[in-house]
Amino acid sequence: MSFLRVALAACSLLSIAASSSGCSCADSHSATDASSPPRADASLDAPAPELDAPALDAPGLDAFTSLPDAQRPDADGVCTSYRLRDMRIEEITSLEAIDVHASRSFRVGARYTQTDTCHSRAMTNVEIDPATHTVNLTVRDWVQEGVGCGELAREDQRAITLHLESGDWTIRDASEGGTASLAITIGPGIRAVCRPDGGDCLQDCDCLERDVCLSAVGKGGPFTACAAPCEEDLDCDGAARCTSFDDGFDRVCTPSAACGTASDCLEGFECEAGACTPTFTLGSSTRTECDCDADCEAGLSCVTGATGSRCEARCATGGRWCTGAHFCGEARQDVAGLAPTDAVCVSAGE
Numbered sequence: 001m002s003f004l005r006v007a008l009a010a011c012s013l014l015s016i017a018a019s020s021s022g023c024s025c026a027d028s029h030s031a032t033d034a035s036s037p038p039r040a041d042a043s044l045d046a047p048a049p050e051l052d053a054p055a056l057d058a059p060g061l062d063a064f065t066s067l068p069d070a071q072r073p074d075a076d077g078v079c080t081s082y083r084l085r086d087m088r089i090e091e092i093t094s095l096e097a098i099d100v101h102a103s104r105s106f107r108v109g110a111r112y113t114q115t116d117t118c119h120s121r122a123m124t125n126v127e128i129d130p131a132t133h134t135v136n137l138t139v140r141d142w143v144q145e146g147v148g149c150g151e152l153a154r155e156d157q158r159a160i161t162l163h164l165e166s167g168d169w170t171i172r173d174a175s176e177g178g179t180a181s182l183a184i185t186i187g188p189g190i191r192a193v194c195r196p197d198g199g200d201c202l203q204d205c206d207c208l209e210r211d212v213c214l215s216a217v218g219k220g221g222p223f224t225a226c227a228a229p230c231e232e233d234l235d236c237d238g239a240a241r242c243t244s245f246d247d248g249f250d251r252v253c254t255p256s257a258a259c260g261t262a263s264d265c266l267e268g269f270e271c272e273a274g275a276c277t278p279t280f281t282l283g284s285s286t287r288t289e290c291d292c293d294a295d296c297e298a299g300l301s302c303v304t305g306a307t308g309s310r311c312e313a314r315c316a317t318g319g320r321w322c323t324g325a326h327f328c329g330e331a332r333q334d335v336a337g338l339a340p341t342d343a344v345c346v347s348a349g350e
Helices: none
Strands: 081-087 091-094 106-114 119-129 134-145 154-162 167-173 181-186 212-218 221-227 240-243 252-255 269-272 275-278 301-305 308-312 326-329 344-347
Touching: 081 106, 081 119, 091 167, 091 181, 106 119, 106 134, 106 212, 119 154, 134 154
Parallel strands: 081 301, 134 167
Antiparallel strands: 081 134, 091 106, 106 154, 119 134, 167 181, 212 221, 240 252, 269 275, 301 308, 326 344
């Protein structure tokens, strides 16, 4: 199982615009830990580095996209922009096939409904309170404004990776009026020598790099193995895709060329060595005030929040949607003080 690495594949919708994705805050923990801030000494206005980020067209997913291509204003003057919205979780379930203990990570699923075609995924907010043994989840969508929305309600399930101390925990929907919750018991951590060979595992320290020890069900029954969890291709390192297997892991990164040409990538990305790589830059010169998506560099969107509207790279997950000294995060983490809302690429340092 050492070849498995996690990421969720995205599908295409015709009417919504390209999404970016984000990571968690100091008190808001990322599901995958894929969004650690880049080096703070990088130039904010430097050209985008050559990230080996795969495209969002991995096979094996049902037909709806969380990250569709951006619609810019047309000749008729359509002005599109985006706003972040909290979504009500309908059910929270464990995605594990084996009892969970404190020495390894596990995943839960948060099922909700996207009410129309103007909705696309935004970075999930996860806040862990060790004092009360509570995990507060807020599932969020980007909602495209300025266009007519097709009445196509579709169900989605966000996969959230957690690592908790032993004890009885409650994982709950933290959106306003949310009632969904899951009670889960985390067993004591095991005391075993770490064997970091990246294959079968008992604990996270048996895995290499950013892989963790997850469980799944194969032809021979439940098993544990090292894997990199993901929700989108851009959650994976290098030319890898987020893939699901009928007889194994759901949403893990697997080695595979993510693109052949630039047409396989989102707007603002190009195909390099089988991976979709950002071509936009992030900094004070591009994160400017805006009225419409057309005011922004390709790959950026006009995002509206509490402090106004600004061109930003939107984050759909905790993956690699940012360039330079930027990472997917919350507005309060933005050193530059520009972010009008959460779940965008914020500055790690000037």
